[in-house]
Amino acid sequence: MAQTTDAVPGAHAASPQQVPARGWWQIVRRAFRESSADNVSMLAGGVAFFGFLALIPALIALVSLYGLVADPAEVASTIEGLSGALPASAQSLVADQIGSVVGASNGGLTLGLIISILAALFSASSGTQNLMAAINIAYDETEGRGAVKLRAIALALTLGAVVFVVVAVALVAVAPVLLDGLGTAGQVLGQVVRWVLLVGLVVVGLAVAYRVAPDRDAPRFRWVTPGSVIATVLWVVGSIAFSFYVDNFGSYNKTYGTLAGIVVFLLWLYLTSYIVLLGAEINSEAEYQTERDTTRGEPQPMGERGAAKADDAVDA
Template identity: 75%
Template sequence: MLSAGLVARSVVRGVRHPQDPDHRPRREPATPDTPPGSRAATPTDIPPAGWWQIIRRAFAESSKDNVSMLAGGVAFFGFLAIFPALIALVSLYGLVADPAQAAQTLESVTSALPASARPLVAEQLQAVVTSSSGGLTTGFIISALAALFSASSGTQNLMAAVNIAYDETETRSAVKLRLLALALTLGAVVFVIVSIALVAVAPFVLDHLGTVGRVIGQVVRWVLLVLLVVVGLAVLYRVAPDRDSPRFRWVTLGSVAATVLWVVGSVVFSLYVDNFGSYNKTYGALAGVIVLMLWMYLSSYVVLLGAEINAESELQTVQDTTKGPPRPMGSRGAAKADDVVAGRNG
């Protein structure tokens, strides 16, 4: 009878707690030797405690990597590249539209800039339109290629800074680096042209719906811009470092964080410059240049901080974060993917 009772008890327990082969195991708690989220297959699998570690390390690494100094260099070379990029952008856009219309559309997109810096960009756009023939001539091709080459120098400096954020050593040849920078620059120009088309068409279509349509059009314009910035940053974080490319899921959250910080930072900076700053009194005619460079510095810092966040999120897990079949640590071709932070206080 005792044996029968034990058997019956086991059967009852089996009914109450059936074995479900598809049951997903609970997340393993962190131990002194494993950080929270050490088995995460995606960034969303990392618990809040793990993300707290990631954010802390990202800011610590940004200080260690001298991101503030790197952002200054990126902003300087970006400033030198922005006007050649505008020339290439208006010239290429002018092949399918009137150059004046292209400049007008571009000027509306520059609303993200502080008010003090907008006239500087507007004047340059007007100069480009005045000198643009809008035709596919030999002079146009040479000018566009020269502008793209000049703009790619700024892109190459940004790539170098992102490479440092990922703790990678640059091994690519100068030719390969320049070609990749040119490809990214050309891709950015085409990307902006497509963005302009979407941003310009959406409000025009919705304007026919009256006041509500115009409001929706403005919302759609900014949502599209934000989404396009997220995608653009994700591509940059994926291809810029000298390493095996991470999966897109491991660059998305850093892109979102950088975009949100960029939008909020741009709004706050614009409000400060327009209402509290005294740049016009201090710098006079150079105020627009100074404000634009400060805004580019802020933007560069945020982009590099996003790269640090992505890099530290890869360091949080032992899972392979690179594209292709899973590989063991030490053979993934990426410094952050080939390591994991130690301990729950990592």
């Protein structure tokens, strides 16, 4: 186990805010080195592939749950707002799939609907399990949870993701109606608040994933926040930049023809997965920067914290 000294900036930090700028520079540099050592680029490809396979089951669960409180057709009409940062070909792919799922939805709460929702969540959770495995690697943890517990956590995270999208769709669908009666200034302010809330939901969702996914004693929320914020910012900027490139400079339609939408969407999923895993690496290295206990509960000495990064600290 490495020992820290006062020469390490942030060696005694009780929160990420107490780590000085020089310490954060070290954290970010190590995070990129570790992402290369952990083969995050390949891990992101696997997560993107299984995420793509989980897309349709997740959409089925999304539309079914949304249909219990509102018209499922609203999903199709508001998806454009949620996927605005995607390239046009990827937007049409997602919209087409949602349209087909909406067309098959009856919107009523029946035993068959409940079974179909559970089946869809179970299928979609396989993609979540792959994300959990990748986050484990980012935190230098070895998976030791039983199959039942692992699946239960994956199901809970998948359901949480679906509920998140339902809330996001509701924000996109309901906000314009509420803002119609306001003046220009009120509408602009309302739009800003709406998107700030959406970004905030993404940050919270990532923080929960970083805290629950790895097989370790859970870190305090303050130690999963930096990676969540950085990953969210990178994801928003990266998605917009990727969309701009594909729509203006890419030649995917010429190269892949009718498969262009699928290829572009897979590339966007790859970009998303890489950024999410990079956020986990940043959180991991932030914990490694301090010798203070970063896990929940009463502070424990190094070696007894149940987490690889919390049980060690960087050398000077």
